[in-house]
Amino acid sequence: MSTYPLLSLAIWIPILAGAVVLATGGDRNAPLARILALFGAIAGFLVTIPLWTGFDVTNGGMQFVELKGWIIRYNVNYHLGVDGISMLFVVLNAFITIIVVAAGWEVIREKVAQYNAAFLIMSGLMNGIFTSLDGVLFYVFFEASLIPLYLIIGVWGGPNRVYAAFKFFLYTLFGSLLFLLALIYLFVQSGYSFSILDWHKMPIPLGPQIWLFLAFLVAFAVKVPMWPVHTWLPDAHVEAPTGGSIVLAAIALKLGAYGFLRFSLPIAPDASHELSSLVIALSLVAVVYIGFVALVQEDMKKLVAYSSIAHMGFVTLGFFMFSAMGIEGALVQMISHGFVSGAMFFCIGVMYDRVHSRQIADYGGVVNTMPKFAALFMLFSMANAGLPATSGFVGEFMIILGAVKFNFWVAFAAASSMIIGAAYTLWMYKRVIFGDVANHHVAELTDINMREFAILGVLAFCTLWMGLYPQPFTEVMHASVNDLLRHVAISKIQ
Amino acid sequence: MFDTFVVPDLLPAAPELFLAFMALVILLVDLGVKDSRRTLTFVATVLTLVACALIQYRTMDGQVVYTFSNMFVDDLMADLLKLILYMTVIVVLFYSRGYVMDRSAMNKGEYYVLTLFATLGMMVMISANHFVTIYLGLELLSLSLYAMVAMNRDSIASSEAAMKYFVLGALASGLLLYGMSMIYGATGTLEITGIAQRLMSGGANKTVLTFGLVFLVSGLAFKLGVVPFHMWIPDVYHGAPTSVTLFIGSAPKLAAFAIVMRLLVNGLITLAQDWQAMLMILAVLSMAIGNLAAIAQTNLKRMLAYSAISHMGFMLLGIISGLFAGGDVGDALNAYSSAMFYVIAYVMMTSGAFGMILLMARAGFEADQLDDFKGLNRRNPWFAGIMLMVMFSMAGIPFFIGFFAKFSVLQAVVAAGYMWLAIVAVLFSLIGAFYYLRVVKLMYFDPPADPAPLSAALDSRILISANGLAIAIFGIFPQPIMDVCAIAMMGSL
Numbered sequence: 001m002s003t004y005p006l007l008s009l010a011i012w013i014p015i016l017a018g019a020v021v022l023a024t025g026g027d028r029n030a031p032l033a034r035i036l037a038l039f040g041a042i043a044g045f046l047v048t049i050p051l052w053t054g055f056d057v058t059n060g061g062m063q064f065v066e067l068k069g070w071i072i073r074y075n076v077n078y079h080l081g082v083d084g085i086s087m088l089f090v091v092l093n094a095f096i097t098i099i100v101v102a103a104g105w106e107v108i109r110e111k112v113a114q115y116n117a118a119f120l121i122m123s124g125l126m127n128g129i130f131t132s133l134d135g136v137l138f139y140v141f142f143e144a145s146l147i148p149l150y151l152i153i154g155v156w157g158g159p160n161r162v163y164a165a166f167k168f169f170l171y172t173l174f175g176s177l178l179f180l181l182a183l184i185y186l187f188v189q190s191g192y193s194f195s196i197l198d199w200h201k202m203p204i205p206l207g208p209q210i211w212l213f214l215a216f217l218v219a220f221a222v223k224v225p226m227w228p229v230h231t232w233l234p235d236a237h238v239e240a241p242t243g244g245s246i247v248l249a250a251i252a253l254k255l256g257a258y259g260f261l262r263f264s265l266p267i268a269p270d271a272s273h274e275l276s277s278l279v280i281a282l283s284l285v286a287v288v289y290i291g292f293v294a295l296v297q298e299d300m301k302k303l304v305a306y307s308s309i310a311h312m313g314f315v316t317l318g319f320f321m322f323s324a325m326g327i328e329g330a331l332v333q334m335i336s337h338g339f340v341s342g343a344m345f346f347c348i349g350v351m352y353d354r355v356h357s358r359q360i361a362d363y364g365g366v367v368n369t370m371p372k373f374a375a376l377f378m379l380f381s382m383a384n385a386g387l388p389a390t391s392g393f394v395g396e397f398m399i400i401l402g403a404v405k406f407n408f409w410v411a412f413a414a415a416s417s418m419i420i421g422a423a424y425t426l427w428m429y430k431r432v433i434f435g436d437v438a439n440h441h442v443a444e445l446t447d448i449n450m451r452e453f454a455i456l457g458v459l460a461f462c463t464l465w466m467g468l469y470p471q472p473f474t475e476v477m478h479a480s481v482n483d484l485l486r487h488v489a490i491s492k493i494q
Numbered sequence: 495m496f497d498t499f500v501v502p503d504l505l506p507a508a509p510e511l512f513l514a515f516m517a518l519v520i521l522l523v524d525l526g527v528k529d530s531r532r533t534l535t536f537v538a539t540v541l542t543l544v545a546c547a548l549i550q551y552r553t554m555d556g557q558v559v560y561t562f563s564n565m566f567v568d569d570l571m572a573d574l575l576k577l578i579l580y581m582t583v584i585v586v587l588f589y590s591r592g593y594v595m596d597r598s599a600m601n602k603g604e605y606y607v608l609t610l611f612a613t614l615g616m617m618v619m620i621s622a623n624h625f626v627t628i629y630l631g632l633e634l635l636s637l638s639l640y641a642m643v644a645m646n647r648d649s650i651a652s653s654e655a656a657m658k659y660f661v662l663g664a665l666a667s668g669l670l671l672y673g674m675s676m677i678y679g680a681t682g683t684l685e686i687t688g689i690a691q692r693l694m695s696g697g698a699n700k701t702v703l704t705f706g707l708v709f710l711v712s713g714l715a716f717k718l719g720v721v722p723f724h725m726w727i728p729d730v731y732h733g734a735p736t737s738v739t740l741f742i743g744s745a746p747k748l749a750a751f752a753i754v755m756r757l758l759v760n761g762l763i764t765l766a767q768d769w770q771a772m773l774m775i776l777a778v779l780s781m782a783i784g785n786l787a788a789i790a791q792t793n794l795k796r797m798l799a800y801s802a803i804s805h806m807g808f809m810l811l812g813i814i815s816g817l818f819a820g821g822d823v824g825d826a827l828n829a830y831s832s833a834m835f836y837v838i839a840y841v842m843m844t845s846g847a848f849g850m851i852l853l854m855a856r857a858g859f860e861a862d863q864l865d866d867f868k869g870l871n872r873r874n875p876w877f878a879g880i881m882l883m884v885m886f887s888m889a890g891i892p893f894f895i896g897f898f899a900k901f902s903v904l905q906a907v908v909a910a911g912y913m914w915l916a917i918v919a920v921l922f923s924l925i926g927a928f929y930y931l932r933v934v935k936l937m938y939f940d941p942p943a944d945p946a947p948l949s950a951a952l953d954s955r956i957l958i959s960a961n962g963l964a965i966a967i968f969g970i971f972p973q974p975i976m977d978v979c980a981i982a983m984m985g986s987l
Contacts, residue, residue: 074901140892144892144893151934165939177920181917184905188909
């Protein structure tokens with residue numbers, strides 16, 4: 001165990017780096033801002049590596065714990081810690097931040113300092129969400145992270161960005177305000193404690209558990225997003241700049257799913273069992289129906305956005321089957337989706353930077369002018385469709401295995417999505433990449449440069465690594481997931 | 495008859511006496527000051543307030559002292575609220591300086607003297623332990639404010655606002671007096687602590703009391719500016735010169751909170767069930783109408799006026815949650831201090847918001863339209879960043895003080911068992927978030943209408959930065975202000 005407050009460093013290094021980047025001021029100092037941002041992102045990533053290497057895989061409890069009084073009047077503590085469920089997300093988040101800073105390197109030319117600062121600050125806030133063990137601390141990070149994303153979509157987004165930014169903000173705020181009331185209710189009922197771990201142990205009658213579960217569900221379902229509160233996501237994705245889309249898909253969507261594991265299941269286990277069929281039904285709708293919706297999209301970003309919703313449906317499905325296979329599969333799926341969807345949005349960004357269109361119809365025959373790009377894009381499309389040997393396969397396969405034990409028809413519906421997923425991803429790929437050169441825009445395309453190749457190469461490496469050898473990822477989860485399942489199996493009604 | 499005359503203990507009222515004396519001195523001295531040298535009056539006014547704060551601080555001892563035949567009370571709540579009051583008025587004066595200097599009709603000694611008298615009125619209100627003292631303070635404040643609103647006498651909007659303010663304010667004072675007379679009729683005393691004792695021992699006519707209470711609450715609601723007694727707020731905020739709007743929108747909220755505490759909690763706590771029910775209706779209506787009407791505004795001052803209505807409604811939630819079945823003194827303390835925390839946070843935020851309008855205003859240009867904030871991020875990223883903090887804070891987003899203000903009030907509401915009220919409150923703050931976000935949108939997403947870079951005096955630049963940073967720093971470490979509120983409430987309950 002390290003004696004350094006690694007989690008605090010993981011939160012505050014990016015935020016401080018963001019403040020420093022902001023201080024470089026106007027666009028005259030843009031190169032400096034970019035370099036500082038890259039250094040900040042790399043420093044933020046380096047401090048998270050000891051979390052993984054120093055992680056005790058036999059311990060299902062919290063590790064790297066930090067505890068200090070914050071607001072003594074309300075018994076609010078600065079309480080941080082990670083377990084097997086949250087640790088990988090901290091690492092993933094710090095890693096994606098580097099990708100995002102690199103992805104905006106030449107593309108973002110306006111307000112460069114503010115752009116990079118917003119991403120760094122958001123990265124720190126998101127690490128705060130994944131590591132908070134105090135209800136108020138969690139909520140503060142959870143809601144504060146809306147501000148940078150709101151600005152990112154609104155300032156650097158596409159033509160309809162204002163609508164998308166407002167929709168994103170108000171939708172998620174709606175969910176989190178009810179969540180805040182649930183937290184305050186738990187505080188009052190638990191004899192004035194905001195510690196999430198205390199809440200895990202606290203007995204609650206079924207009635208309040210159901211209400212708490214529903215309040216959590218609203219907050220997290222909006223974030224995930226689950227059908228039918230998913231409509232903000234396609235808008236936000238389409239209008240956001242490439243970096244914004246990557247962070248949204250790779251990290252922000254995971255917050256809601258993470259919330260289910262940290263709040264809903266352990267705090268309201270009886271209600272979770274009671275209402276699991278509701279969540280499973282919503283998840284299956286997301287997997288199947290949203291899959292079909294993705295099939296008919298004309299806009300590539302929208303298509304990947306809908307495919308994200310379908311993939312996240314898999315995740316929530318995995319959670320609510322209450323089996324180790326399901327939950328671990330869902331966690332693997334979340335991390336894999338972080339790499340794959342991030343890469344997909346980056347690929348679309350690469351084309352958009354050159355042609356300034358996201359419409360599938362504006363492309364065709366890209367392979368003729370961008371062969372290197374086409375090869376890498378192929379890999380990520382396959383991963384998105386869940387091809388074996390890519391990371392996309394591992395999680396989906398585990399979840400479907402878990403589902404077969406749970407209920408055959410649920411498994412059947414979930415498995416059908418592998419076909420739908422393959423259909424919409426590969427059909428898009430075919431229309432964009434293959435065929436004859438469609439127009440002069442495509443004819444004038446230049447293949448990816450070193451920077452783009454490096455980003456896609458790293459992501460490709462991660463995708464293949466996780467697909468071929470998922471052991472390092474799954475072994476850290478076992479102990480915590482088993483603890484969680486044991487905990488959820490015990491009724492809290494007294 | 496002079497045998498029975500006892501000189502009252504003047505020490506508890508030392509700041510008030512000093513301020514009254516200095517206001518008169520400044521009034522006289524200013525006669526010899528030319529318009530171009532008005533900074534002298536400004537400096538004298540600020541120094542007077544600083545001296546008041548020092549006197550207040552030196553005489554603060556944590557005792558509850560009554561003087562002037564129990565008409566005046568000096569307790570910790572009074573001390574702390576007054577200290578915050580001086581600070582607020584000083585901030586208001588600094589923000590207003592450039593604005594007032596640019597407008598010759600307002601750049602008179604009277605402006606400063608009226609500010610001082612209004613402050614004196616608020617101090618008297620905060621320390622009142624007697625219906626007559628409350629009324630005295632209230633009228634001193636109100637009459638000074640009427641004159642200040644009308645100060646820019648060439649402006650039709652200002653004159654209209656002053657007229658409206660005066661007529662409706664007089665009506666509210668009448669309501670308040672009428673309610674006081676009813677309660678006097680039922681209890682036989684005008685002294686607030688005396689009333690509490692009479693009511694505790696029972697025997698007062700309940701019908702007359704409730705009747706009086708309705709008028710009293712109406713009068714207070716008018717002064718706080720909550721629905722349905724809010725009509726004057728948008729017009730006065732809009733019509734008054736911005737420096738006066740800043741003044742009306744900030745410091746008097748502290749005094750209004752104090753008289754609500756004195757009258758309802760210290761005096762009429764035995765009628766809590768009745769007034770809590772009344773305030774609950776007022777609070778819900780204020781949050782509803784305030785937040786919904788603010789969406790439709792194109793003028794920032796008007797928008798902030800409606801936002802003030804909704805904020806005062808939210809603050810009332812804390813006062814409602816003090817007394818409930820199964821609650822104890824600790825819960826009451828918690829609820830009232832959450833309301834006080836909310837008021838202080840609100841004063842901080844509203845000073846920042848109006849301060850920004852004042853900063854952007856120039857001679858002949860008011861900068862009070864929402865569109866005037868378009869593209870502020872391109873013109874001056876630092877100011878835009880501060881306004882962003884103010885707006886997110888008002889919307890109740892962390893890490894800003896507005897979040898913890900909402901959090902502490904909501905905590906009291908949930909502890910009191912009013913879950914439905916808490917849900918209503920958060921749903922209306924969701925609606926409220928929309929118009930605060932719109933200001934951010936104008937500043938960050940839109941191109942500027944007027945690309946000229948902003949110039950502002952150094953002192954207001956420093957002040958607005960300090961104000962914005964205070965909103966952020968107390969948003970991360972709210973404990974000190976929360977402690978101050980808890981101490982203040984402990985001293986007065």
